[in-house]
Amino acid sequence: MAYKDILAPVITLEADESALTAAAEIAHAFETRATALIVAVHVASAFADQERPFSEVLADVARGTRNAAALERTKIVDWLEAAVHNFEVRDLTIEAAVDQNEVLAHARVTDLVVMARAETHAHARRALIEHVLFEAGRPLLLVPSAPRKPRAWKRALIGWNAKAQSMRAVSAALPLLQRAEAVAVATVDALPSRSGHGQAPGRELAAYLARHGVQVEVRNLDSMGRTEARALLDEAEGFGAEVMVMGAYGRSRASEFVFGGVTRELLLGSPLPVLMAH
Template sequence: MDFKTVLCLTGADHSDQDVRTAAGLCAEIGAHLSVLIIPPPMLLMSHRRIGDGVSEWPVARGQAIARLNDRFRQIDRFTQNAVRREKRSRDIHKLLESMSLAYDVDTDYYDPASLGEVARQRALCADLTIIGPGLLNDENLGPPVVNGCLFDTGKPVLVVPKGAEATLWPRRVLVGWDSRVEASRAVREALGLLCAAEEVRVALVDPKANYNGNGAEPGADIAAYLTRHGARVSVDLLPSAGKSAATVLAQHAIDTSADMIVMGAYGSRRLRERLFGGVTRWIFEKPTLPLFLAR
């Protein structure tokens, strides 16, 4: 397996579930686990100063007192977060020490606008980022973290929804294929686990035979590529029957008892505001099993 460094990002207020999931995956493949604890965002303060506008005494006095109260609340919040973060760090150290795992644990300060950049910088030096259910369901931390790790790094992300049994040695894998560069990158990044799987099913939804995309025989090219690497591959051409591609792929994964879906993540700058564009949005609505994404 080519994954030697695995990144896990977790909130200071989250449970240990995401870290346990990532640690279990690292133990499977002998990888180093790098954990980043993200503190809650700080309170935003008003930047208005005494003398701004036309306020005079006693209005200005009241505004000054309000700003001081804001500052006291911010200091108190900062202190509480520091204590919470240190406790979280100790708990994670204790958890990982008991698993005899190579790991490091770090914390980072951030403002909400820079969280995506913090995640991006960490993901650049990892082979794979694990997004567990705690982070996935955090409306404040989840979207910017996933955006930073996935869209701006060229590195893969493994999304593990709540209740899913994650493994980096899946027996059956479904590959969502549409001849786009994102799908090709996902296949290349997942090549190690695809070649180790007992069965790989390449699924195309409503494919059209053409020489500019899928070729004369849709799925044949990518199946041949995977076969040359030693993967055991079959191709499934699926009709949408009026359903979305996401729905078709998700149902086919269930019908074929897949352990994981591998696919490309699409999204323009505009679509990033909604986290994912296209078929990958379904993971936040009705997740069913681990999803290996690359872009």
């Protein structure tokens, strides 16, 4: 089993270089197709970081192919030309991506979507993440924008709660898990249950993964007053994990999604990449 197609939606090189790096590393490891989807956020856009004076908007429009979004695109393309793996390049505006759902058309026909978690263009970035995570039906690998460092993707920790979303994330991560050198399954305050964890939390998942060629160790954690996300992050750090695998939880409210507690905490502050599926 292998990834055959990887998509990286990006807005700026400064914030998204880590996502491009991760996409290039994984694509190179699987000798597969990688696509950079450059999402333009123009100065006049409602998704821009801040509202600009009308004079500044006009000046940016007057620059034509030298406007801010175009210059950012040039930086990204220059980076891609020197990357360790060849990328196909596609372009969208943020309005087309989100308001017209065009990012979904790209994401739904790929094996893995890779994005960066960053503070810049927060409104646009959150909208893209929500669309991909909850509507594309594809897994999302969310990486921190910093520090930018190379990864071998050889150590993985699975945050397991025996729910459907968690299993979807495990299935999506299987190509990475099968080439990993060390994999741990971690539960937090898990109790035996016939309809959930079974007699021994994590054991059934470990047996399933073993049948797919993945040897894992099971770690049943006591939260000791920590949040579930914090307990998993502490365990991942101690294990030396390069990626965490988790189910993503949320529900639709009006025009946006409301993330579940663990999902929200990981989206906001995980220091390591998190592969999620809803």
